[in-house]
Amino acid sequence: MKIVALAGGVGGAKLAHGLAQVLPPEDLTVIVNTGDDFEHYGLYICPDLDTVCYTLAGLANPDTGWGRVDETWTVIENASLLGGPDWFRLGDKDLGTHLERTRRLKEGDSLSNITRDFCIAWGIKLTVLPMSDQPVRTMVETDEGELAFQEYFVNRRCEPKVKGFRFDNVDKAKPAPGAKEAIQTADAIVICPSNPWVSIDPILKVISLTPNPLPPGDVRRDKGIPIVAVSPIVGGQAVKGPAAKMYSELGIEPSAFAVAKHYAGLGNGFILDQIDSQLTKSVRGLNMQICVTNTLMKSHDDRKLLASDILDFIGEVV
Ligand code: FO1
Numbered sequence: 001m002k003i004v005a006l007a008g009g010v011g012g013a014k015l016a017h018g019l020a021q022v023l024p025p026e027d028l029t030v031i032v033n034t035g036d037d038f039e040h041y042g043l044y045i046c047p048d049l050d051t052v053c054y055t056l057a058g059l060a061n062p063d064t065g066w067g068r069v070d071e072t073w074t075v076i077e078n079a080s081l082l083g084g085p086d087w088f089r090l091g092d093k094d095l096g097t098h099l100e101r102t103r104r105l106k107e108g109d110s111l112s113n114i115t116r117d118f119c120i121a122w123g124i125k126l127t128v129l130p131m132s133d134q135p136v137r138t139m140v141e142t143d144e145g146e147l148a149f150q151e152y153f154v155n156r157r158c159e160p161k162v163k164g165f166r167f168d169n170v171d172k173a174k175p176a177p178g179a180k181e182a183i184q185t186a187d188a189i190v191i192c193p194s195n196p197w198v199s200i201d202p203i204l205k206v207i208s209l210t211p212n213p214l215p216p217g218d219v220r221r222d223k224g225i226p227i228v229a230v231s232p233i234v235g236g237q238a239v240k241g242p243a244a245k246m247y248s249e250l251g252i253e254p255s256a257f258a259v260a261k262h263y264a265g266l267g268n269g270f271i272l273d274q275i276d277s278q279l280t281k282s283v284r285g286l287n288m289q290i291c292v293t294n295t296l297m298k299s300h301d302d303r304k305l306l307a308s309d310i311l312d313f314i315g316e317v318v
Pocket of ligand 1: 153
């Protein structure tokens with residue numbers, strides 16, 4: 001079964017890792033948000049792409065979810081002593097990734113080529129694609145004005161009140177080579193438990209994913225392929241990050257139902273955590289089939305179990 005997974009940072013990376021354990025590598029493509037990318041110290045940083053790759057390669061820091069395991073901080077600490085910014089912590093090992101990516105980008109290479117080569121070097125066999133080779137920048141509209149994503153997220157610790165989002169350059173960005181083809185040949189699309197507003201929406205916009213992504217003439221077009229989403233909000237709270245806070249500030253009660261509503265019309269399957277099983281009926285009312293399972297990926301086994309439940313569920317979604 002060919003699966004395309006759409007992923008942001010930590011939650012997306014964990015589910016991608018689970019899927020990688022239950023699918024052959026040639027059957028899994030992960031398309032990753034690059035709206036969080038930014039330049040820092042003259043380096044091109046792709047936080048979500050790196051989080052996904054480090055997690056798949058077994059190199060991720062298990063405590064933070066982002067950055068490298070067994071990291072040291074000599075460079076950033078010394079740069080900081082000289083007056084350089086240290087609000088965005090770049091570890092020494094992680095810096096190697098940014099240095100080499102920036103060097104190749106400056107030589108004119110594409111982000112998708114570089115990502116492919118990094119995956120080979122890290123022993124990742126499945127396909128990981130940035131959503132686009134062109135830069136898209138997620139801008140957060142707040143009560144203190146518009147902020148670039150990392151400025152809002154890391155430097156301001158998500159404190160300013162969110163009023164909306166804008167994806168700079170999204171109209172000009174093309175899907176990365178291979179992304180459209182992967183979607184057109186997929187048996188199902190899995191929307192990982194990543195932030196719908198700032199991790200998944202940019203990907204959906206760039207790849208123009210509609211309820212029927214298949215080309216005219218494809219027999220599966222009328223039926224539509226299963227598009228199943230996993231809620232990043234469990235029991236009314238975000239598993240990680242500011243998703244629940246964003247929903248509240250946008251005047252929407254944070255819940256798995258709110259997430260399902262976000263994807264209504266696109267997704268036809270929704271994975272609810274056991275804690276939220278009472279929402280089954282209301283999410284069904286959005287024309288989605290439901291799978292209730294444990295979505296909190298606390299261990300590596302949990303990732304694999306969730307992935308396997310999702311694949312079973314996909315078989316039932318019509
Ligand atoms: N997140 C933080 O909260 N603080 C950091 O200092 C930080 C550094 C960092 C370095 C490299 C990297 O790839 C990610 C990093 N992140 C950091 C995480 C990241 O900015 C966010 O989790 C994502 O952008 C949201 O998906």
